[in-house]
Amino acid sequence: ALARRLDRPIVLVGMMGVGKSSVGKRLASILECSFVDADDEIERSAQMTIPEIFEAYGEGFFRDGERRVIARLMAENKGCIVIATGGGAFVNDETRALILDKAVTIWLDSELDTLVERTARKDNRPLLRDGNPREILSRLRETRRPFYAQAPIHILSGTGPLIQTINKVLQELS
Ligand code: S3P
Numbered sequence: 001a002l003a004r005r006l007d008r009p010i011v012l013v014g015m016m017g018v019g020k021s022s023v024g025k026r027l028a029s030i031l032e033c034s035f036v037d038a039d040d041e042i043e044r045s046a047q048m049t050i051p052e053i054f055e056a057y058g059e060g061f062f063r064d065g066e067r068r069v070i071a072r073l074m075a076e077n078k079g080c081i082v083i084a085t086g087g088g089a090f091v092n093d094e095t096r097a098l099i100l101d102k103a104v105t106i107w108l109d110s111e112l113d114t115l116v117e118r119t120a121r122k123d124n125r126p127l128l129r130d131g132n133p134r135e136i137l138s139r140l141r142e143t144r145r146p147f148y149a150q151a152p153i154h155i156l157s158g159t160g161p162l163i164q165t166i167n168k169v170l171q172e173l174s
Helices: 020-031 038-046 050-057 059-076 093-102 112-119 133-148 162-173
Strands: 010-013 034-037 081-084 104-109 153-156
Touching: 010 020, 020 034, 020 081, 020 162, 034 038, 038 050, 038 059, 038 081, 050 059, 059 081, 059 093, 104 162, 112 133, 153 162
Parallel strands: 010 081, 010 104, 034 081, 104 153
Antiparallel strands: none
8 A cells, every 4th residue: 555655646744843754754765766855856947045035025925826836846756756745735725626636635733832932943934934833833823724624634742752744644654
């Protein structure tokens, strides 16, 4: 069953700070798949950071670029691939439809406290810059939940070691 699952890209969705990149990287190495972080890929192709893109062109422009990058990553994969997406990607109707159609989608979920703590480590998220990060994260977490819940696989990531989350994912995939 696992081998059949790996025919399609594995796409991680969920809130900022939930650990999509850390989980994705480790999962890919265990499965011997390649790993791509869609946010990194957007920055590379735009030759700008995400805060710069938001600042210069706005969120709508970013979402279009994000959709194109994710579509390309899902289409060009030779061999298996794990893709970590930015927290808002799956909320965009077209991007979500594309991902649900082409990938094995995993919603990585966690408590609000975990998101607050993890996002505080880096100031690279434009959406958290104009207000209280906890309030913004709490609101986004609630409004985005119905979208994330459309992913067929739901994994709760606790505060324990990464390998616990990875094991849950591997169980769901097998
Ligand atoms: C965003 C999440 C970020 C990044 C951008 C917007 C969001 O990615 O794409 O700042 O709308 O939740 P991470 O989920 O990797 O932080």
